[in-house]
Amino acid sequence: MYNTVSHRERQMCGFVALCLVVLALWGCAHQPSPSAYDPPGFFSGLLHGFLILFSFIGSLFADVRIYSFPNSGGWYDFGYLIGASMFLGGGGAASAS
Secondary structure, three states: OOOOOOHHHHHHHHHHHHHHHHHHHHHHOOOOOOOOOOOOOHHHHHHHHHOHHHHHHHHHHOOOOOOOOOOOOHHHHHHHHHHHHHHHOOOHHHHOO
C-alpha cells in the first residue's frame, strides 16, 4: 500500500491542530480586572523590572513581590520587560566581538 499523505500535508495538519489547541487554551485564560484606584503603569513597571534582582532576593527572606498586582496591564508589562532587559543585559553583551 502506498501512503497518499505527503509530508507537507502532515505538517499542515499538525500546525492546524496546534493552532486549535492554542486558541482553546487562550479562550479559557483571563486575568482579573484591576480594582485599584491608581494601578501601577509603565514607569512603575520600568522601575520594578530594573529592580528585579533586588526584589527577588528580598522575596526569599520577606513577603516582597517582584511583580505588582493589580497593575494597569500591557503598559506595566512592557515597562517591566524593558526594565528587566536593561538590568539583566538584554542580549547586548553577547554581541561583543
